[in-house]
Amino acid sequence: MEFEVFETRERALADNEAAAAQTREALRREGARLVNVMGSPGAGKTSLLVRLIEALKPLRAGVMEADVDSDVDARTIARTGARVIQLHTAGLCHMDADMTRRGLERLGPEGLDVVFLENIGNLVCPAEFEVGADVRLVILSVPEGDDKPLKYPLMFRVADCLAVNKLDALPAFDFDLDALKARVAALRPGAPVFPLSAKTGEGVDALAEWLRARLGGDDA
Amino acid sequence: MEFEVFETRERALADNEAAAAQTREALRREGARLVNVMGSPGAGKTSLLVRLIEALKPLRAGVMEADVDSDVDARTIARTGARVIQLHTAGLCHMDADMTRRGLERLGPEGLDVVFLENIGNLVCPAEFEVGADVRLVILSVPEGDDKPLKYPLMFRVADCLAVNKLDALPAFDFDLDALKARVAALRPGAPVFPLSAKTGEGVDALAEWLRARLGGDDA
Numbered sequence: 001m002e003f004e005v006f007e008t009r010e011r012a013l014a015d016n017e018a019a020a021a022q023t024r025e026a027l028r029r030e031g032a033r034l035v036n037v038m039g040s041p042g043a044g045k046t047s048l049l050v051r052l053i054e055a056l057k058p059l060r061a062g063v064m065e066a067d068v069d070s071d072v073d074a075r076t077i078a079r080t081g082a083r084v085i086q087l088h089t090a091g092l093c094h095m096d097a098d099m100t101r102r103g104l105e106r107l108g109p110e111g112l113d114v115v116f117l118e119n120i121g122n123l124v125c126p127a128e129f130e131v132g133a134d135v136r137l138v139i140l141s142v143p144e145g146d147d148k149p150l151k152y153p154l155m156f157r158v159a160d161c162l163a164v165n166k167l168d169a170l171p172a173f174d175f176d177l178d179a180l181k182a183r184v185a186a187l188r189p190g191a192p193v194f195p196l197s198a199k200t201g202e203g204v205d206a207l208a209e210w211l212r213a214r215l216g217g218d219d220a
Numbered sequence: 221m222e223f224e225v226f227e228t229r230e231r232a233l234a235d236n237e238a239a240a241a242q243t244r245e246a247l248r249r250e251g252a253r254l255v256n257v258m259g260s261p262g263a264g265k266t267s268l269l270v271r272l273i274e275a276l277k278p279l280r281a282g283v284m285e286a287d288v289d290s291d292v293d294a295r296t297i298a299r300t301g302a303r304v305i306q307l308h309t310a311g312l313c314h315m316d317a318d319m320t321r322r323g324l325e326r327l328g329p330e331g332l333d334v335v336f337l338e339n340i341g342n343l344v345c346p347a348e349f350e351v352g353a354d355v356r357l358v359i360l361s362v363p364e365g366d367d368k369p370l371k372y373p374l375m376f377r378v379a380d381c382l383a384v385n386k387l388d389a390l391p392a393f394d395f396d397l398d399a400l401k402a403r404v405a406a407l408r409p410g411a412p413v414f415p416l417s418a419k420t421g422e423g424v425d426a427l428a429e430w431l432r433a434r435l436g437g438d439d440a
Contacts, residue, residue, distance in 0.1 A: 040261045041343045041372060042364025068344060070370035091374065093313060093344035121371065122344055123261045124288060124313035143363035143386060144262025150290035151341065152261060154311065166363060169392045 016129055019097035023104065023132030032109045033215045034100075034117060036133035038155065040148075041121030043141040044165040046073045047198035049116055053082050055208035059113040059215070064103045066095050066120055073118060083107060094125035097132055114215055123152040135214055141166040142175045149183035156187040160214075161194065163207055168197040236349055239317035243324065243352030252329045253435045254320075254337060256351050258375065259359035260368075261341030264385040266293040267418035268359060269336055273302045275428035279333040279435070284323045286315050286340055293338060303327060314345035317352055334435055343372040355434055361386040362395045369403035376407040380434075381414065383427055388417040 062083040065073040074086035138159035149156040196203030282303040285293040294306035358379035369376040416423030
């Protein structure tokens with residue numbers, strides 16, 4: 001008997017990539033770029049976005065907050081005056097291209113230069129799903145430890161740049177920044193690493209400058 | 221045309237629960253209990269296990285370290301002298317009952333009183349999958365923030381007890397322990413919360429005492 005073997009997982013990922021490419025092109029026609037912000041729960045994604053929204057001005061930023069539940073992050077972003085919506089994934093552990101497209105329709109990218117998607121706090125699953133972003137910004141925080149690239153390599157392999165947050169807490173933790181940089185370089189050679197503190201603001205400008213150049217370029 | 225709608229996801233979860241129940245019974249016949257240890261990347265799961273292995277003596281503990289990649293955690297546990305194996309999930313974001321059963325076969329539960337499964341660092345997916353554990357121990361660390369039960373409710377709903385780790389770092393963070401306790405109580409009434417520091421050892425004995433009572437009882 002002959003039959004077809006249908007690779008559902010690979011097919012789903014391929015469909016997802018095609019949808020992501022469409023989203024990327026549609027946003028570019030609007031003059032906007034998408035940044036996929038990923039990291040563990042509590043890495044400080046929202047706090048860093050609050051800083052970046054300010055540091056990137058006069059670029060106009062909007063935010064899509066994705067969470068399994070709650071709207072605390074969207075409330076935090078709303079206080080900056082930026083356009084924001086809260087997306088609920090109903091238990092799902094990552095955002096995919098179709099959910100992102102529908103989120104963008106609700107947010108409305110008109111008049112925005114950059115849209116940040118704050119993905120679900122998770123170092124595993126979001127790394128597998130393209131959402132149509134021009135830049136993948138991964139945030140790791142000092143208290144999580146410098147060994148995370150060893151344990152969650154895919155996330156660091158897809159990172160266009162890495163923010164190392166909670167630098168202010170460095171004295172309280174056994175964290176080797178050079179060791180981390182070497183581990184990141186092994187997975188994603190050339191990706192810049194920005195040590196910073198969303199709490200104090202230290203180091204945020206360097207990341208903002210890199211993002212501004214990257215978002216403005218045609219090769220972004 | 222009539223056809224069957226096959227709920228693959230629900231069926232998979234039901235199959236998983238049946239497999240988990242078998243594992244639980246098999247371990248009990250061996251006189252051993254299984255603890256499913258869950259939490260974010262960098263919450264301090266391995267460091268706390270190093271403390272618990274010591275604090276639970278004369279109970280004999282073994283450990284299964286699950287990671288997407290690397291063996292750093294298994295090496296850390298091996299230094300305690302406890303029986304340990306490293307499991308690699310090949311990209312998967314959680315352990316399920318079948319992977320756990322196969323891990324237990326490799327570890328060998330003979331002569332052990334308690335086996336800890338350190339799950340993948342992830343506050344979303346592992347909460348959905350029973351592995352056959354008698355106790356689900358969730359670890360949240362102070363730097364992650366007190367709002368995590370709002371964003372990842374299922375993990376706190378399934379927690380039999382919660383360890384709040386990195387208490388030594390409390391002065392460096394804006395963390396409201398009472399607010400956290402109220403949020404946990406709303407999701408899982410009666411689940412004990414143990415503030416502790418795997419770094420200094422503070423508070424570990426209280427958790428060990430609770431675990432010892434729980435693992436020894438027939439209702440565990």
